[in-house]
Amino acid sequence: MKSLxxxxxxxxxxxxxxxxxxxxIDIMSPLEIAKLMNEEDKTVAYAVEKALSSIAQLSEEIAxxxxxxxxxxxxxxxxxxRLAVIDAAETVPxxxxxxxxxxxILAGGAEAMTKxxxxxxxxxxxxxxxxxxxxxxxxxxxxxxxxxxxxxxxIGALREAKARGALTGCVTNVKDAKMSPLVDIAIEAVTGPExxxxxxxxxxGTAQKMVxxxxxxxxxxxxxxxxxxxxxxxxxxxxxxxxxAIRIIVSATGISHSKASELLKKSNMRPKVxxxxxxxxxxxxxxxxxxxxxxxxxxSVLT
Numbered sequence: 465m466k467s468l469x470x471x472x473x474x475x476x477x478x479x480x481x482x483x484x485x486x487x488x489i490d491i492m493s494p495l496e497i498a499k500l501m502n503e504e505d506k507t508v509a510y511a512v513e514k515a516l517s518s519i520a521q522l523s524e525e526i527a528x529x530x531x532x533x534x535x536x537x538x539x540x541x542x543x544x545x546r547l548a549v550i551d552a553a554e555t556v557p558x559x560x561x562x563x564x565x566x567x568x569i570l571a572g573g574a575e576a577m578t579k580x581x582x583x584x585x586x587x588x589x590x591x592x593x594x595x596x597x598x599x600x601x602x603x604x605x606x607x608x609x610x611x612x613x614x615x616x617x618x619i620g621a622l623r624e625a626k627a628r629g630a631l632t633g634c635v636t637n638v639k640d641a642k643m644s645p646l647v648d649i650a651i652e653a654v655t656g657p658e659x660x661x662x663x664x665x666x667x668x669g670t671a672q673k674m675v676x677x678x679x680x681x682x683x684x685x686x687x688x689x690x691x692x693x694x695x696x697x698x699x700x701x702x703x704x705x706x707x708x709a710i711r712i713i714v715s716a717t718g719i720s721h722s723k724a725s726e727l728l729k730k731s732n733m734r735p736k737v738x739x740x741x742x743x744x745x746x747x748x749x750x751x752x753x754x755x756x757x758x759x760x761x762x763x764s765v766l767t
Contacts, residue, residue, distance in 0.1 A: 477638050479611050479664050483657035501659050501666075508670045511637075511653045519675060522633045522649040523682035526605050529631065530565060531687060531759075534603030536679075538568040539594065539621045541585035543665040544609040544635075544672055545570035546577055551676040557705065559689040560697040560734075566680060569594050571617045584617060591620030595628065602629030607679070609672055610634065611664035613641020613652070622646050635675050637668040651675055688761035691716055696736040696762065700728070709735040716762075717742040740765055 474480055485504070489497060512519075526536045538548035545568065552568035555561050571590070572581030584590055600606060606625035608618040613636030622643060626632050632647040637655045644650035653675060655667040684690065689697045694716055700709040706728075713724035716739045724738065731737035731748050739762060740751035758764035 474612070474614075477612055477614075478654055478656050479637050479658065479668050480662050481657045482661045483659055486659045489659065497659075504659055504667060505670060508653075508655055508667050508674065511655045511667075512671055512674050515651045515653045515675070518649055518651045519678050520682065522605075522607070522651065523679050524686065525631050525633070525649065526679060526683040527686035529603060529605045530683065532603060534601070534605065535564060536566050536683070537598065537600065537604060537606045537625075538566070538609055538676070539571075539591065539606065539618055540568075540609035541571035541615050541617050542576075542580070542582065543669045544611060544615075544618075545572075547669060547672050547676060548607075548609050549577060551673075551680055555680050555684070557699045557701065558695055558697075559684045560699045561684075567598065569598070569621070585615050586617070588616040588620030591617040591622075592624040595621050595624035600625050600628045600630050604630040606630050606632050608632070608634040608643055608647070609636075609676070610641075610643065611637045611668040611672070613638050613643050615643075619643050619646065635672055637664065637671055688759060688764075691736070691739065691762040696739060697760075698735060700733050700735070706733075709733070709738075713738050713742065736760070736762060 486500060529536060538552055540548050548568040549570050552566040555566045556563055570576050571584045575581060606622060608622045610618045622632050623646060633649040634643045634647045635651045637653055639652055639654050641652055644652060653671040655671050658664060658666045694712045696712060698705060698709055700706040709728055710721060710724045712735050713728060714721055719742050727738040727741050728735065731741060736755060737748060737751045740746065740754055741748060743766060744751065746754065754765045
């Protein structure tokens, strides 16, 4: 059996080592535990900060892929996979993306969102098969999410994605992660020992959520899904979102609430089109054509 390098042994991973600050957590008061966890959580943003260059680079590649008709696939197991599912799902209403533009593949499938299906994360072949089933191509970006950076299921998927010509990335929480050399762009947000030893749903999970937030948000900003700091492509599918869409139009244009509501209806409930209508005096069809001409970017239309 091949011996593992020191850095690959589970007990030597930063996420698995005991945290001396919480050695007596079992005799602490609830308030003491809350304060300790809060102090540890404060370090997460600094861990992510050290990976910003890689985050920016991967975000740009995701934007390019989607612009050119590709998709972004997240793949992970356990907490990492569940966080990926959340991020991918929320891109649809927030940025009016077609379903599947961001696709999260969770080891164990939908059942694993609410029930632990831990054994599959050791199945490298299952990860390979996921890439085959999803028809990964050179147009796509595949991002593996793994706190330990060594999950076989994710590694199998990344290797297969690479072989198929896709650009690959990873989000891990250890230094020199096993999967980092396998991908084009590695993001290592090293969060250190957890308050409960090995419980990577804590700091590591928080860091992963922050990184995924950045990857999807930055890439969508680059694609013109945001004007100023407004989510102008929001899909108004319920009362709350209709109200938000109207307020977005008001904020972007300075017109009245009633006028914004009127333009939203005339634009077929597309805030971005309504904004261009308000700022240019064009009708819905003309505004839509202008946006298409400028790749959906309001600022480009106006300049």
